[in-house]
Amino acid sequence: MKKLSATILTLGLLTSGLSSAHAAEKASSVWLNGKQIQFSNSAPIVEKGVTLVPLRPLLEQLGVNVKWDQATHTVSGSKGSLSLSLKIGSTNATANGKAVKLDAAPKQIRNVTYVPVRFVAETTGYQVAWNQSLRQVTLTSKQHSEGRGFLWKVENTGNTVYVLGSIHHVPEGMYPLRPEIEDALKAANYLGVEVDMSAVTSEDLQKQVLELGVYKDGTTLKDHISADTYNKVTAFLKANGMPENSFDIFKSWFVTQQIMNIQVAKEGFTPEKGIDNYLIEKANEAKKPIVSLETMESQMKMNNNFSDALQERLLLQNLDPKSVTPPSPDVSIDDLNKMWIQGDEKALNEFTTTGWDAEYFQGLINDRNEEMTKKIKGFLNGDKKETYLVVVGMLHLLGNEGIVPSLEKEGFKVTKQ
Numbered sequence: 001m002k003k004l005s006a007t008i009l010t011l012g013l014l015t016s017g018l019s020s021a022h023a024a025e026k027a028s029s030v031w032l033n034g035k036q037i038q039f040s041n042s043a044p045i046v047e048k049g050v051t052l053v054p055l056r057p058l059l060e061q062l063g064v065n066v067k068w069d070q071a072t073h074t075v076s077g078s079k080g081s082l083s084l085s086l087k088i089g090s091t092n093a094t095a096n097g098k099a100v101k102l103d104a105a106p107k108q109i110r111n112v113t114y115v116p117v118r119f120v121a122e123t124t125g126y127q128v129a130w131n132q133s134l135r136q137v138t139l140t141s142k143q144h145s146e147g148r149g150f151l152w153k154v155e156n157t158g159n160t161v162y163v164l165g166s167i168h169h170v171p172e173g174m175y176p177l178r179p180e181i182e183d184a185l186k187a188a189n190y191l192g193v194e195v196d197m198s199a200v201t202s203e204d205l206q207k208q209v210l211e212l213g214v215y216k217d218g219t220t221l222k223d224h225i226s227a228d229t230y231n232k233v234t235a236f237l238k239a240n241g242m243p244e245n246s247f248d249i250f251k252s253w254f255v256t257q258q259i260m261n262i263q264v265a266k267e268g269f270t271p272e273k274g275i276d277n278y279l280i281e282k283a284n285e286a287k288k289p290i291v292s293l294e295t296m297e298s299q300m301k302m303n304n305n306f307s308d309a310l311q312e313r314l315l316l317q318n319l320d321p322k323s324v325t326p327p328s329p330d331v332s333i334d335d336l337n338k339m340w341i342q343g344d345e346k347a348l349n350e351f352t353t354t355g356w357d358a359e360y361f362q363g364l365i366n367d368r369n370e371e372m373t374k375k376i377k378g379f380l381n382g383d384k385k386e387t388y389l390v391v392v393g394m395l396h397l398l399g400n401e402g403i404v405p406s407l408e409k410e411g412f413k414v415t416k417q
Contacts, residue, residue: 030058030117030137032126037061042112044137050104051130051137052114062124062139075106075113077124084123086115095123129176131278138175148343149275150394151181151417154376154407158385161376162188162417163403165348165394167340168274169264169333175278180417184389191283192379192390194372195299196290198280204296212300213254220248221255225312232319233259252311253303259318264333276391293372293392302363310359327357328364340394352399366401373406380412 028044028051030037037057044053055075059066064077064084073088085094091102106115117137118128127140150165162184176182185191215221222230233255234244240262247255283290306314316324329351339347352365372392379388397404408414 028135028137030139032061032139033141042109044117045109045114047104051117052104052107053117055106055113055115058115058117058120062121062126064120064124075115077120079124082124084120086119088113093119095119127176131175132281140176147337147341148178149181149340150343150345150348150397151184152397152404153184153415153417154380155413155415156380159380159382160187160387161192161379162387162389163376163397163407164275164279164389164391165340165397166275166391167336167394168276170274170337170340177275177278184417185279185282185288186286187387188288188389189386190379190388191279191288191290192293192375192388193276193280193290194292194294194392195296196280196292197277198284199290199292200296208296208300209254212297212304213251214249215251221250221252222248224252224308225315229312229316229319232316236319251304252308252315253306256311256315256318257303259315263318279389279391291388293375293390294368302368306363307359310357313357314360326355327360329355345398348394349398352395352397352402365395365399369396369401369403369406372396373403376403376407377410377412380407 028046030039030044030051030053037053039054039057042054044051046052056066059077062079064079067076068074069076074085075087076085077083082096083094084096086102086106087093088106088108091105093100093102100119102116102119104116106113108114117139121128121139125141129138129140130136131138152163154161154163164181164184215224221233225233233247236259237244237246247258250258280290303311310327313324313327317326317328317330321330331351338344339351356365376388376390379386379390392403396402399405404414
């Protein structure tokens with residue numbers, strides 16, 4: 001996996017909203033313990049709100065022994081002490097010896113047998129979750145270890161704030177999160193995020209980009225970066241089938257974000273799958289209020305205020321890392337996901353505190369930590385005895401000026417979850 005700027009960890013807005021304000025609808029996919037199940041040319045279908053998938057690939061991936069009775073058009077399967085039976089065209093089925101009624105009957109389409117994925121998976125011992133925005137069914141075995149993540153519980157005078165470190169790009173199949181995280185959202189009166197992109201319209205986004213991401217003084221991108229760097233930008237565009245002048249009107253920081261979005265998407269990661277967006281969607285479904293710790297404008301201004309020299313280094317870090325001294329540690333998205341899944345505080349703390357350009361770290365991390373900590377302290381000092389789940393990029397958690405140690409220094413009760 002290509003190494004990328006650490007910005008992917010910290011900016012919920014610029015690694016999600018700028019790539020697409022609204023994800024396009026797509027066909028359903030099915031993921032088993034983090035790996036997508038391939039159905040060849042027979043894609044899953046949705047009928048009356050029920051996802052049906054080709055029988056044989058599903059049962060093979062679940063480790064279920066399959067039997068087919070041609071005379072009765074009945075499918076039976078077994079896995080250890082677990083068993084199921086379904087009949088084509090009938091909503092009557094059996095699950096572990098008990099009769100059940102299916103929401104949709106199994107059917108055959110072009111000689112392919114389709115069955116309800118939820119019934120089959122739950123009967124054979126798997127947890128099932130559905131993500132509407134991704135059109136993704138996630139199957140998780142009871143033995144599968146969910147990612148730990150980074151979660152703290154902070155308490156003061158009857159108020160509780162759960163602080164969760166997020167990754168804005170994660171592999172499909174990550175969800176549901178471990179029970180402590182899911183339960184923290186259920187217990188929360190409010191969800192706090194860096195920026196609630198579900199409340200940002202495409203018109204608002206375009207307005208801010210035109211205000212802060214576009215040159216207005218008659219200059220173009222090539223006037224603000226070296227000829228060599230500009231040639232690398234045009235080469236990148238050409239390699240990705242885009243006109244070589246596509247980025248000319250945009251400032252370096254915005255170009256960096258667009259290049260990064262293209263790179264991570266090619267690796268199978270999209271911001272719509274991020275932990276913060278997953279929790280935003282669940283909060284909206286539960287009609288929980290969402291509060292933003294920052295604004296879209298403040299995040300853009302932070303990037304816009306970086307010096308031209310730093311902006312060019314960030315651009316090169318994504319285009320040609322070996323050609324420049326990186327302003328932040330170079331790690332892969334796979335490494336970051338591994339760090340999150342394992343809940344490796346030592347690795348996160350080391351990543352947060354070493355190998356940073358001073359200007360970049362001050363603007364990207366320290367200044368924002370200070371403002372977000374103030375907001376969280378306000379929640380903890382409120383007089384309504386409320387509970388919040390606050391989700392921020394995991395780079396904001398630790399280190400000398402991190403949110404968690406800052407709250408500890410203030411005397412709040414902080415407990416690792």
